[in-house]
Amino acid sequence: MAEYKKPLPLPNSDTKEFWDGAKRHELLLEKCSKCGNYRYPPSPICPNCFSMDFKWEKTAGKGEVYTYTIVRVPLSPEWEPYVPYVLATIKLDEGVRMVATVVDCKPEDVKIGMKVRVVFNDATEQFTIPEFKPVV
Amino acid sequence: MPNLKDTCAIVGIGETKFGTLPNVSFAALAIEATKKAIEDAGMSAKDVDGLLTSPPSRDPEMFFSIGLGEKMGIKLKYAMDMELGGVIPVSMVQHAVMAINAGLCNTVVCVFAGSQRSSGGRPPEAGRPRPGRENEFMNPFGQVGAMHGYAMACQRHMYEFGTTSKQLGAIAVACRKHASMTENAQRRQPITLDDYMNSKIYSDPFRLLDICQVTDGGAAVVVTAKERAKSLKHAPIYISGMGNRHPAWGIGWAPNMTTTGAKESSEIAYKMAGMTPKDIDIAEIYDCFTYTLLVTLEDYGFCKKGEGGPFVEGGRIEIGGELPVNTSGGLLSQGHLEGMNHITEAVRQLRGDCGPRQVKDAEVAIVSGNGGILSTHSTIILRR
Numbered sequence: 001m002a003e004y005k006k007p008l009p010l011p012n013s014d015t016k017e018f019w020d021g022a023k024r025h026e027l028l029l030e031k032c033s034k035c036g037n038y039r040y041p042p043s044p045i046c047p048n049c050f051s052m053d054f055k056w057e058k059t060a061g062k063g064e065v066y067t068y069t070i071v072r073v074p075l076s077p078e079w080e081p082y083v084p085y086v087l088a089t090i091k092l093d094e095g096v097r098m099v100a101t102v103v104d105c106k107p108e109d110v111k112i113g114m115k116v117r118v119v120f121n122d123a124t125e126q127f128t129i130p131e132f133k134p135v136v
Numbered sequence: 137m138p139n140l141k142d143t144c145a146i147v148g149i150g151e152t153k154f155g156t157l158p159n160v161s162f163a164a165l166a167i168e169a170t171k172k173a174i175e176d177a178g179m180s181a182k183d184v185d186g187l188l189t190s191p192p193s194r195d196p197e198m199f200f201s202i203g204l205g206e207k208m209g210i211k212l213k214y215a216m217d218m219e220l221g222g223v224i225p226v227s228m229v230q231h232a233v234m235a236i237n238a239g240l241c242n243t244v245v246c247v248f249a250g251s252q253r254s255s256g257g258r259p260p261e262a263g264r265p266r267p268g269r270e271n272e273f274m275n276p277f278g279q280v281g282a283m284h285g286y287a288m289a290c291q292r293h294m295y296e297f298g299t300t301s302k303q304l305g306a307i308a309v310a311c312r313k314h315a316s317m318t319e320n321a322q323r324r325q326p327i328t329l330d331d332y333m334n335s336k337i338y339s340d341p342f343r344l345l346d347i348c349q350v351t352d353g354g355a356a357v358v359v360t361a362k363e364r365a366k367s368l369k370h371a372p373i374y375i376s377g378m379g380n381r382h383p384a385w386g387i388g389w390a391p392n393m394t395t396t397g398a399k400e401s402s403e404i405a406y407k408m409a410g411m412t413p414k415d416i417d418i419a420e421i422y423d424c425f426t427y428t429l430l431v432t433l434e435d436y437g438f439c440k441k442g443e444g445g446p447f448v449e450g451g452r453i454e455i456g457g458e459l460p461v462n463t464s465g466g467l468l469s470q471g472h473l474e475g476m477n478h479i480t481e482a483v484r485q486l487r488g489d490c491g492p493r494q495v496k497d498a499e500v501a502i503v504s505g506n507g508g509i510l511s512t513h514s515t516i517i518l519r520r
Contacts, residue, residue: 007275015272040389041273067292073338075280087278089288089388099388101278112295129276
């Protein structure tokens with residue numbers, strides 16, 4: 001595997017579970033124990049009902065492209081080997097949105113509304129980064 | 137609660153040269169702009185007792201405002217180092233009005249300096265994920281800097297409303313036209329829509345000419361109470377309305393991607409001023425990217441949601457048009473002083489001091505601040 005040069009996360013106690021899940025190839029979200037609201041990115045409190053009780057839940061890892069951009073000029077040196085790449089906002093079936101790259105397709109083929117599912121890029125021994133690919 | 141409408145005024149403005157200034161320190165830029173603003177007001181350092189600053193982003197410094205006040209011999213009774221991205225200048229003016237009305241101080245200088253052009257931008261560690269920061273869910277996923285977030289928001293706007301690249305281009309062309317009439321502007325060579333369409337795509341749909349300048353320079357304004365303002369060198373420019381709305385740090389998960397904090401922020405400001413969009417003669421709108429201006433015009437009520445594209449076409453936003461915007465070229469062409477240059481320009485226009493680019497009979501201006509990735513929004517309405 002080519003050396004992974006992109007930036008890596010720096011987890012803390014709020015975010016560690018998310019990255020541990022990714023390592024196991026699971027896309028996890030916090031779900032509020034009181035109102036059932038999913039939230040992202042990881043946070044200690046529900047923005048909907050103010051409860052701090054929650055459980056990590058494994059998602060289906062499915063969603064659609066809500067919007068995207070084709071990055072043609074890298075904005076930091078780490079991403080230089082990877083341009084052009086597709087950066088998208090993915091609306092997960094659980095209702096929340098996250099940003100991630102869309103891989104395994106030509107950048108020009110990505111469209112808003114396109115169905116995608118999560119794939120896991122085992123970037124380093126320590127970290128796995130969720131990415132998305134088109135559902136065919 | 138009291139209405140603070142017209143209780144304070146901007147009485148002095150100051151600008152350094154904007155552009156590439158490799159041999160001037162950050163402090164010197166802030167000090168020169170402050171001195172010019174104080175002298176423009178016909179005041180001296182002893183008349184000032186409040187100072188609002190924003191520390192250098194490349195080399196963050198604690199107690200920046202205090203050190204600056206000390207260097208200039210200003211006896212500070214109110215000071216703050218502010219950080220909320222591009223709302224800082226507009227927010228500074230609001231804080232000045234609040235502090236003066238609270239009786240904590242009498243006259244406040246709001247100053248913004250930038251030296252990113254010559255200092256090579258932010259330090260390498262800036263923008264990297266830190267524990268517990270939302271950045272951890274942007275940068276490792278490919279969202280780097282501000283451009284990607286705005287590009288995604290713009291692409292969504294195009295999808296929902298049919299906004300086109302040529303419409304974004306009309307904004308770039310208008311701002312450059314205005315900069316060509318502005319002596320203190322970084323890019324003054326006029327551009328055409330063809331130049332825009334032929335410029336390199338950085339991150340779809342953004343081309344080079346959708347992107348603001350990176351600028352060295354400083355700009356400042358002096359705010360004081362109405363009673364004091366009446367006896368100074370220039371006619372007072374009153375602060376008639378103020379509002380804010382800060383929706384979310386990350387545009388990816390923001391509740392609404394195509395309606396921004398500008399909507400509620402402006403509604404609060406219009407209500408305070410007792411005005412509507414029809415009362416506004418000129419708009420100085422935060423334009424880190426062309427799209428930022430387009431969506432803000434919609435959210436400020438100058439046209440319906442989704443109609444920003446057609447609205448900016450046909451010269452409507454140019455000087456001589458229905459709603460002149462960014463009359464000195466804005467961040468896109470005059471320079472990126474975080475929008476403090478939008479405030480100094482609004483004051484100059486309302487004073488009638490703009491020479492060839494003067495908007496005839498300009499009485500009321502609205503100024504927007506926008507930070508992060510449509511994360512923060514602040515509004516002021518100014519009148520002569």
